Amino acid sequence: MMTRLIFAGYGGQGVILAGKLLAVAAMKSGKCVSHIPSYGVEMRGGTANCSVVVADEEIPSPLVFSPDIVCIFNEPSLIKFGPIVRKGGLLFFNTSLIDAEPNVPGVTCIPVPANTLAEEAGSYQTANMVMVGALVARVPELASLSALIAALPSTVSARKKDLLQLNEKALKSGFDLIQAPVSR
């Protein structure tokens, strides 16, 4: 198994952290992982993205050009990364900020009202967690929900430790969205 993912959104939406949390959780579960952010000039322009690879074997390149899965947090990222998803891949998109249903042939699009659920969980800043929760609910071989929760303390920066519980709540909320859609 080798799954290549891209997380993309506005700077400040926590897409780099979302990718890092997944990578740490998968690593702790014994997977080979890599994580690389877009950097430099791109960082200043307002959009951010990172490539994550989760695999059972050594990872050749950490850069992802044709992702199996993308997690899209805003409209510009949908335009940039929607078209490069592999056939048969998954496209998670943040319906809170993306109005139109993505039209990507051969790709399964999964709506996640990330900001809405994040606010319900207590802070709009946890939209990234909602997305990761939804991701692993749909693709459990990447990492388990409990592995994500366990990875939170070592991943979230020290000055945001007070957000640990909120993050956990948001993760669960995203997870439940996919895992138990009937209950919603």
Add this chain to the structure above:
Amino acid sequence: MSNSVLTKVREKLVYSRPDSMYPRKMHYCAGCGHGVVHKLLGELMDELGIAEKTILVAPVGCAVLAFFYFRADGCEAAHGRVPAVATGIKRVHPDHVVIGYQGDGDLLAIGTAETIHAANRGENITVIFVNNAIYGMTGGQMAPTSLVGQKTKTSPYGRKAEDVGYPIRACELLNTLEAPYYIERTSVHDVKNVLKTKRALKKGLMNQIEKRGYSFIEVLSACPTGWGVTPKAANLWVAENMASVYPLGVVRDKGAKA
């Protein structure tokens, strides 16, 4: 009878080589100021008892071999990089006496950035800047401190300010910075000024020993060979021409009593 005369002869040594200096013949030209400055430094190493903890960083230029003359550790630096090398040494050995020794091309042309930033950091080092208004070792080219009108190998018609700018005054330049503790300009063109230079060097070394910060002593010095004149004429030229462009005296002394 002759015996009784001899017994009355007592040797009284009034002048000798400092213990901190090796008995090596200097390579400097007749009338060059480097030898005088070296001698003062050697005497001060004796007086302050610091040779065993001194590390001298020599420049590229006529003083490139300066460390050969002292019974102290010595280090080379690439052209202009003395303050950077001295910084590296001083950060490793904060209790040692680290002396940067530089000429005008080294300190004010190729090494201007290193000079300004070491001063600006207030590195606790002593920088001795020997200004002779010319590149001596490479054969007499124009220096950043060459005077307007001064003829050199690369300003054969005299330095033209409108073409290559004016001589740079290092002390005044560094005096715009907050950090330096002590800045003084002296000269070694006559005995009185040699003694003043020794006092300035001593102050610069004491400041470092007492961990007060960056000290900078500019010493105006003759280069008879580079200037193409006799040593006597060269020293007169320092007094009459250089000293008016580069005024002698204390530019800053944070340790001075108010």
Add this chain to the structure above:
Amino acid sequence: MTATAEKILMKGNEAIGEAAVIAGCRYFFGYPITPQNEVPAYMAMRLPQVGGTFLQAESELAAINMVFGAAAAGARAMTSSSSPGISLKQEGISYLSGAELPAVVVNMMRGGPGLGNIAGSQGDYFQSTRGGGHGDYRHIVLAPASVQELADLTLLAFDLADQYRIVVLVLGDGYLGQMSEPLVLPQPSGKQFDKSGWALTGAKVREQHLVYSLLLSPEDALEKLNLRLQEKYRVIEKNETRHETYNTEDAEYLLVGFGMCARILRGAVVSLARAGVKAGLFRPITLWPFPYRELAAAARGRKKILVVEMNAGQMVEDVRLAVADSSPVDFYGRMGGMIPEVEAIVERVRGYVE
């Protein structure tokens, strides 16, 4: 290192910094340049915690010469930069080499020439292995291919530097520096190196120590230094040449690459094996000394050698020197910050089969 040692997810540039701290490096002098900024930032955070000194210099020239001073004073010192900054440091690297001072320099290569861009590249192979500065000198070049190796080889770099009184260059690229991977922090080697015979510590109860490379007499001084340097370089070539092979046993095609390209080639070897094509990987770990003899042996009897680099073809010249006429050598390169993809390499090799 224990088998149960905990894995952490760490960014390549930060792994270099932590490995340097583990190696006992307490002096870092640097100047900002992307994509290696996390190295100085990490050292600025970390060194004060262990009683060390981080100093942001006014330029790369100043930084490498501060390293010169600290190394002359007997300390383990390092600097890091990326391609354009490394060009500036070449002056200091030549002086360090002439004065036989130990120092570790990190180059996280970016696209060039000129200002280029900030993406990863391998365009500095010539500069790194042929002596980027003036004079007849060599320095060791280590080429890590993972975050783990960035740490392991940085640690090794300090030991090699002290052992041979030589500059050791850790040559990575922007991608390696920016990526995070699982890392087991290396343990210090515990090796001790006696510097009391030459380091500048003050001439108390001993004759003066001098650190310099100015030797004005050609016949009895400078040629002697050069002969001694060359003798040292021959010893290093004999003892410190490192390489790695993967799946080369019965490979018909030999893929050769260093650093980032080596891991991509490993992926290509796996893909080709699944498609029934027998390919193997030869990966130099030391770029100087280059494993000429080992590569010559590994290349013998292969149908084709494919060299892949993130440049226009630099290491391929060394591969050709090693392989000579024993097998045909092909080259595939990407430039300007582009990175070869596994699929492109697989396609290239499958082209040989048909």
